[in-house]
Amino acid sequence: MADGFPDNRLPEHGTEADEVLARMQELRVDDRDWRGGRVFSLVYSAGDQVHELLERAANLYSAENALNTMVFPSLGWMQNDIVTITTGLLGGDRMPDGEGEGVRGFLTSGGTESLLQATKTARDWGRTRRGIDRPNMVLATSAHAAFEKAAHYFDVESRRIAVRSDFTADVDAMADAVDDHTVLMVGSAPSYPQGVIDPIPTLAAIAADRGVLCHVDACLGGFILPFLDRLGYQTKSWDLSVPGVTSISADLHKYGYASKGISVILYRTPELARLQPFITSNWLGGLYGSPSMAGTRPAGPIAAGWAVLQYLGMDGYLRLAEDTHAAATAAKATITGTPGLALRGSPDATVFAFGGDPDDGRIDTFALGDALAERGGWFFDRQSPPDSLHATVHAGHRAVIDELCADLTAVTGELLDSGKRAEDRSTTYGTA
Ligand SMILES: Cc1ncc(COP(=O)(O)O)c(C=O)c1O
Structure with a gap:
């Protein structure tokens, strides 16, 4: 690995900006060069012009803090726009009986946080609406590892069910695993490991029938499936237009081609969405409200995310x-x-x-x-x-x-x- 600053301590004296940046270029020597298109992981590229736009948009907001959008209303507007646009892309305008009007959403820092939020919301829903004190969630072995993190953080039992031989969720076996303590069933669109879309309509119907929540993890697919659908390359149903889907996540920092640090989580109803934000006045600093895990929230990814949606x-x-x-x-x-x-x-x-x-x-x-x-x-x-x-x-x-x-x-x-x-x-x- 390349050496960092020589003695790993705060330098006694500051260093010229050009020199600092030159050192950073040196530090990058072992980093994979994704720009040439040889890396099939971690990075999504829509070309140099998009990268330039993202950098310029994020730079505009490098100091602002999205914790308080009353101080920075432009960030509130941009968040609103991103949630509304995403709702449209994820089937909000194809929901029956004007249900789309009830969809509410939040931005999070990424796919993992969206899945953490979906799980925490389900836990709190089970606790407050069903009196469930030892909750579990039922998901296929193909569902993302972040659900294990969520299970660990929020004390929700993870019931992993083996996938079928084609790597799709075995919804019958999942149905058998649901019991009185189940708060959530999960489907992927598509799954990370093998890229297959689970049978979401069947899964969501089972969840609705058993009276539990159903989250669709479209972190990976949320910003490409809507377009593959329109182009006729994909015909499975997977989004909010499917009855029984109660929440869905989509990462703008994947196929939305935004900078890292932005995902969207949508809830089918305002009642469910209300369970996500955290609000307290139990300290000496006044009313503290926060929609996601972080307190201070970087504004750069929001700005870049908004910019790329408008640009493309x-x-x-x-x-x-x-x-x-x-x-x-x-x-x-x-x-x-x-x-x-x-x-x-x-x-x-x-x-x-x-x-x-x-x-x-x-x-x-x-x-x-x-x-x-x-x-x-x-x-x-x-x-x-x-x-x-x-x-x-x-x-x-x-x-x-x-x-x-x-x-x-x-x-x-x-x-x-x-x-x-x-x-x-x-x-x-x-x-x-
Ligand atoms: C299906 C799916 N869900 C969740 C995640 C987690 O997203 P992140 O790495 O942005 O936290 C990923 C990441 O690849 C994913 O593919």
């Missing part, structure tokens, strides 16, 4: 979705058309998992990942079970996808009968 508009997002879909389709076709390789399940959107075909058995998935990195600097997260490489395809990949496909074919050819196996079997998503 419907046609911009449709164009990006078209590019992303074309890139993902090309990569998936190469994988399914290359003997020795296979996708994991049938991914519904532009995120997928792949690796050695288990029926063929000749390609070790992690050796494939190593060979792709070595040959073309391609970076895919490793995950298990089952062993696979994870690809989050974004619009910026369209320009390099043919090169990736050629490299995939070439390294598979080299590995096929080599018997090569990666020694390192580690799979880490996040920082351990």
